[in-house]
Amino acid sequence: MPFVAANPLGNLLRLFELGKAYPWQGDMLYWGEYVRAGSLPWHYIATWTVIVTPVYLLVLWLFSNLLWKEKLMQLLNVALWFNIVIYFAFQPNIYDGIRHLLFLLVIITVIASVTWVRLWQRGSKSIRLVLSVTLALYIVSVSLQYNKLHPYEYVYFNELVGGLPGAGRNFETDYWGTSYKEAALWLLANFESSYTTVGICGNKEAALYFSNSPLTAVWLPNCEGITDSGAQYIIAYGRNAEWDKVEGTVIHTVSRDTVPLSKVFLVDQE
Numbered sequence: 001m002p003f004v005a006a007n008p009l010g011n012l013l014r015l016f017e018l019g020k021a022y023p024w025q026g027d028m029l030y031w032g033e034y035v036r037a038g039s040l041p042w043h044y045i046a047t048w049t050v051i052v053t054p055v056y057l058l059v060l061w062l063f064s065n066l067l068w069k070e071k072l073m074q075l076l077n078v079a080l081w082f083n084i085v086i087y088f089a090f091q092p093n094i095y096d097g098i099r100h101l102l103f104l105l106v107i108i109t110v111i112a113s114v115t116w117v118r119l120w121q122r123g124s125k126s127i128r129l130v131l132s133v134t135l136a137l138y139i140v141s142v143s144l145q146y147n148k149l150h151p152y153e154y155v156y157f158n159e160l161v162g163g164l165p166g167a168g169r170n171f172e173t174d175y176w177g178t179s180y181k182e183a184a185l186w187l188l189a190n191f192e193s194s195y196t197t198v199g200i201c202g203n204k205e206a207a208l209y210f211s212n213s214p215l216t217a218v219w220l221p222n223c224e225g226i227t228d229s230g231a232q233y234i235i236a237y238g239r240n241a242e243w244d245k246v247e248g249t250v251i252h253t254v255s256r257d258t259v260p261l262s263k264v265f266l267v268d269q270e
Contacts, residue, residue, distance in 0.1 A: 045101060174237055180206035180235055182262075183235045188215065195215075199234045220234070222240070234246045234248060235265075
């Protein structure tokens, strides 16, 4: 980054300060309750790491302890635990699951992959067969889940939390509102010509989907001010239970694996 290159030591520390002081302090769903960014429980990152990493990788990660004498494993674990220590030391303001620390999953995946290779190299024919068959089955399993979620693969959760159906009641899912595009396209194909305005809750950028269309999009922060906006339609998601604020009829739901990601409402007309 040019900013860091201009003053490597000073500006790198400044980035840590900016990350720690990032102002967003919204609420997030965590184990069925709302917690505030900046005041997260200590186990927040650990929990998210465990529930969004495929179980097969988690098991191999645990087996990596058998290889602790290898320099490669030592280096990878230093990289992993150094970043974890940095997180607890600086307490940066994070939110939306593990996305700010997603690189930790990369390190865990590399550790798991090296472990698989070492076990295969040193194992008997029966162990190699078990490793290969299990890996193949799990690749198929995760691929099938990704196929169900497409194009919202980032809402993947593993079996430990019951997949997306289990996580949908306890954790943030489509916190970016990427499902708004699908909702907008459905509305554009099915709206009544006498209605002209759609309110966008949550994802302000989703108004772009209505550019050069018969519908005018208005942004409704926190899904408030619906009556004053004059919107006849509303697109909302579950973050902060925004869709519960809409007094209207659900006319379409964007969902994956039975879990709703966003909803289209027809506002109750007085």
